[in-house]
Amino acid sequence: MCAHVLVAEDDPKQAELVHLYLRREGHTASVVHNGREAIDEMRRRRPDLVVLDVMMPLVDGLDVCRILRRESDVPVLMLTARSTEEDLLLGLDLGADDYMTKPYSPRELMARVRTLLRRNGRTSAAPDPVLRAGSLTVDPQRHTVHLGTLEVRCTPGEFELLATMAAEPNRAFSRRQLLARTSGIDRYITERTIDVHVLNLRKKLEPDPRRPVHLVTVFGVGYKLSTADATAPGTAPGTTRAR
Missing domain, CATH: 3.40.50.2300 (Response regulator)
Known part of the structure; x- marks a missing residue:
C-alpha cells in the first residue's frame, strides 16, 4: 500500500x-x-x-x-x-x-x-515495486537482482547500492550521496566501501568489467546505473540462470 x-x-x-x-x-x-x-x-x-x-x-x-x-x-x-x-x-x-x-x-x-x-486508513494500491534500469531488474521485496534472465547474487551492501541507483536510473550519484543512502546509521562505512562495491558489481554485471556499460563512472562526479544495454553475458561470474 x-x-x-x-x-x-x-x-x-x-x-x-x-x-x-x-x-x-x-x-x-x-x-x-x-x-x-x-x-x-x-x-x-x-x-x-x-x-x-x-x-x-x-x-x-x-x-x-x-x-x-x-x-x-x-x-x-x-x-x-x-x-x-x-x-x-x-x-x-x-x-x-x-x-x-x-x-x-x-x-x-x-x-x-x-x-x-x-x-x-490512508493508503492506496501500491505501484509495481520492481526497479528497472535497462535489462537490469531489482526487486526490493524479494531481495533479488536479475540481468535479463540471469539471477545475480549480491551481498547486502551491493544490493543496497543497486537498489538506490535503480530507483533513479541514469542519475549520476556522488560517492557521498551513495554512502548517505546505503550506510544507514553505521558510521564505520567509508566512501572507499562504495568503490569496492562498484568493482565487485562490475565483475557480476558487465560483459567486460574494464569497459562497463551498466554501472558506469561519471568523471568528476561518481557513478550512475545506465539504461543502455549490451549483450548480457552467457553465465557471468556470480550469476545463475533463473528458474
Whole structure:
C-alpha cells in the first residue's frame, strides 16, 4: 500500500535515508529541512503522514505539531534525540501519534509508518515495486537482482547500492550521496566501501568489467546505473540462470 509522506528533518543524511526507505516501501515523499517549510508543505500537499523531527530551525517540531493539530488530523510520527519521559509525553500531548528516539532503526521506522497508515486508513494500491534500469531488474521485496534472465547474487551492501541507483536510473550519484543512502546509521562505512562495491558489481554485471556499460563512472562526479544495454553475458561470474 502506498501513501504520500512529508519528511521534516534538518539532517540531510537522515532525511535522505528516510526518503530512500519510504520509496522502497512504494510511498512518495516530500522532504523539508525546517519547521516553516514543513507547515507550508503540509498546507500545500496535504500528506497522508508526517515524519517530524523535533529539533529543527525556524520553527521547532513541537510548534509544528501544535499548528498541524489545529488544522489537520494527519498522523504525526515524531523523531527526536531527546529520550526523557517528559519529552515523550509532551510530544504525545501536543497530538503526535507516535514517537521514536534517535538513533533509530530505519526498518522499525517503516514498521511504525505502516502501522499508522493502516490505523488511519490512508493508503492506496501500491505501484509495481520492481526497479528497472535497462535489462537490469531489482526487486526490493524479494531481495533479488536479475540481468535479463540471469539471477545475480549480491551481498547486502551491493544490493543496497543497486537498489538506490535503480530507483533513479541514469542519475549520476556522488560517492557521498551513495554512502548517505546505503550506510544507514553505521558510521564505520567509508566512501572507499562504495568503490569496492562498484568493482565487485562490475565483475557480476558487465560483459567486460574494464569497459562497463551498466554501472558506469561519471568523471568528476561518481557513478550512475545506465539504461543502455549490451549483450548480457552467457553465465557471468556470480550469476545463475533463473528458474
